[in-house]
Amino acid sequence: MPLDIQNYRGRFAPSPTGPLHFGSLIAAVASYCQARSQKGTWLVRMEDVDELRNVAGAADTILRTLEAFGFEWDESVIYQTQRKDTYEYYLQQLFENNLIYRCTCSRRDLREHATSGNLGLIYPGTCDNKHYSAKIEAALRIRTQDRTIQFNDQIMGDYGHNLKQDLGDFIVKRRDGLFAYQLAVVIDDEFQQITDIVRGVDLLDSTPRQIYLQQSLNFHTPGYAHLPIAVNTLGDKLSKQTGAHGINKRHAVSELVKAMNFLGQTTEPGLENASLNTFWQWSMENWQLARIPDTEKITYIE
Template sequence: MTALAPAGRRRGRFAPSPTGPLHFGSLVAALGSFADARATGGEWLVRMEDLDRPREVPGAADDILRTLEAFGLYWDGTVAYQSRRTALYAGAIKQLEALKLVYPCGCTRREIGLGGLPGAEGPIYPGTCRQGLAPGREPRSLRLRADGPEVGFSDRVHGPQCQDVARAVGDFVLRRADGLHAYQLAVVVDDAAQGITDIVRGADLLLSTPRQLRLQACLGLPQPTYAHLPLVLDRSGRKLSKSRTDLPVTAADPLPALLRAWAVLGQAPPPAAPEDVPAFWDWALTHWDLSRVPARNCLPGGEPTNG
């Protein structure tokens, strides 16, 4: 299942969802992951997280790829599409079933909301179906048993992290009621299959990482390093989102947005304005410093926020 990067070489990735055009918050994540990989001579892959087909916007994937190219964010190899990799996810579920680590769940979201305590990212699943489905209930989703010791890791931006997954989120979904494989499973399987060594992404996924580490351990997969970059928020404290078409970036004039994203990541500005995108990257890749990336979120102009 695992494709190793060349010996001693790092491999990063950017994994957007094609639900709209690339926006400024996603550009920050793409720039950070690209710079972190390329600054050490590593590889950088692009993977479209298009499992949730009902939310996909026609043409968005191609538009995102064209925008990345305009910003000088060139990837290695071919673009992977999660919608074409479902056999890998089904194989991982079979492995977990053989280990008796998963079980069918008949609960609806409403029922979980009524019966679960508040958790890290919504109601904690109370384990209603752990011992089997109640008479007359049909299976809806498939859940992983989240038992185990606390999960700890050292984030390269936020430092030491620790979470008791069972207490924070409970047994979590691997296959949804609509039959689609859940993000937590797909991202773990894909990162291992593509040999990703360093994951650099937005801080909105920091609380998801312990679940992914738990899955990696269950499946016997290697653990990459993690760095969670600051989110770009609007003035009401909401994360920029493609679904709200917030600050889409334009391929026609990429340099100003590149420089703003560079500043959001706390990097020292170039001594003189670069004349074009290649000139920016020639300078930037020799000056990238992850230790300068702030742990706090910010506004689109780079100003700190309490969000």
């Protein structure tokens, strides 16, 4: 059932795997400006569902940095690690609707039996209808359908996948007991009544999976706008893994101006020397989503 949502609700959803770097600042700025320019609500969610990747203290560091940069979120921050009961509840719904099954395939099984597709290995459905007991350690997969799931991205244009052909039945709960990112995100977006998602283009190919999960759970589907991502001179996404350093709180306005320029918004000369208040006021008055380049990767030299 679609929710009765009239007002824009956006969000920024970092993973606490390290300090906020320029790559994530872009998503924070764009989602914030878009929400505020629509007189909407803006929320922050900690995507810490993959507990093996979380770094102690990183969530707090990210929140303190956002505050220092003048971001103001409207409701309490939610943490995925505190929402496991909710994820389990919806998993049971999928079970009851006969949409998921247990899979005991090892990585080696997959390498030997799966073919390669646009999104990685295509799961061949080996364990479908095997009805493994819940006592056996297994991943949970959702049955996909042989139809194209297409959407119109506000920046990147039409995009879609036939999940059955391009990916096969995909994992919603991992064999190690952790909920899959795709499932957690979809449940959280519904819970927070998000109407519009603005995030990096590295998540574009996750979107058909997320829309399929929304449809399977009778959730509404939000609007999507995927942003170009900042890459280093080698073409790698700026991230902790590729050595991106944290953004400097002491030069908040200058970092914010760089993010705005990255997003195709031409700022007034000298804005980098203005106060945070002046910067945000200028941004709210001048922000235009239509100016964001529709290229997937833009080189950014730190």
